[in-house]
Amino acid sequence: MSFSFYIYTILIMGVALVTSSVALVVWLMTRRRDAIISAIGFLAYMLDLSVIFFDEYNRMKYDYAVSFEMPLQHPGTRCLLGIVIIGCLFAWTILRLRDKLTIKRLAIVLVPLAIVQFLLVPRPSLASTMQQYLFWLSRDLCNIACLGYVYWRYRHMTNKAERLDLERSKTFFKIACVLAVLVIVEDTYMILLCRPDMSNPLVGTFLWYLSERNISENVLMIVAAAQLFKQFAHMLRIYAKHPRADEDVATERRDSQEDLASRIVIFSDRNSLSNREQEVLSLVLRGLDAQNIASELVISPGTVKAHLHRIYVKSNVKTRDELIEAFWRS
Structure with a gap:
């Protein structure tokens, strides 16, 4: 015993x-x-x-x-x-x-x-x-x-x-x-x-x-x-796919308390992203390209690009890399 x-x-x-x-x-x-x-x-x-x-x-x-x-x-x-x-x-x-x-x-x-x-x-x-x-x-x-x-x-x-x-x-x-x-x-x-x-x-x-x-x-x-x-x-x-190369960002984020899912919710709320745009953002952060995002969400690549364009506009960025940077810096 x-x-x-x-x-x-x-x-x-x-x-x-x-x-x-x-x-x-x-x-x-x-x-x-x-x-x-x-x-x-x-x-x-x-x-x-x-x-x-x-x-x-x-x-x-x-x-x-x-x-x-x-x-x-x-x-x-x-x-x-x-x-x-x-x-x-x-x-x-x-x-x-x-x-x-x-x-x-x-x-x-x-x-x-x-x-x-x-x-x-x-x-x-x-x-x-x-x-x-x-x-x-x-x-x-x-x-x-x-x-x-x-x-x-x-x-x-x-x-x-x-x-x-x-x-x-x-x-x-x-x-x-x-x-x-x-x-x-x-x-x-x-x-x-x-x-x-x-x-x-x-x-x-x-x-x-x-x-x-x-x-x-x-x-x-x-x-x-x-x-x-x-x-x-x-x-x-997410860190395996997007490792932070610059120490300033790592230092800025030392007080972050949210996991990825909650950060996506907050980022989407701040930039008025729709539910579908939030899903697209999540897949972008996972490293998927437009074709794979389309397959994941069962929509056309053109629709994905349209969603991405609206996300860029709402987030005040121009490219995928800028979006990822804006997300981690927010």
């Missing part, structure tokens, strides 16, 4: 590490702040899991028991990693909403969280089941707060393009909301309600290992990783 949980933990750590690595590659290519924040956040989550993994190994090696009434192992490290994870989540949320990310905004969230975490962390001189619960609940509620902020901002958005951009992530948002609630439910049950029958070694051992993890939180992390991979795939494809 312990071997199965170890394999499970290693797989979850692997997902977090791979996601962090991919996000780092995207950051090196694009200098997007959301990418480097994602890389740091997933790396911190992987390190948090690794602390659990090695603690469990030591417990099995030296055969000592553990319960939620005991102090938390490595309290300082666990607090710091938790604050980094929540900080990255909040920062990524701000960038995804295209709000301005500042040190002051981060401090407003992280300073109170840090105080609460260090006050509640179960230490050798102060530990109880309720304190364990409140310590983890403070982190869980931060997930809910981020999702609540996204919903509030969406309801108050006046920019049509930004609303359309967020609506593309509606499914992910709903799944994240359900999983965030399940994280709290699972912690509540495992810490406050679950009292395993220790006379049954099989059940006791299973619940002991299960209590060290929050399966709902792990699934939430995997869902977030899948969402990021979907977002990064668009960027990697």
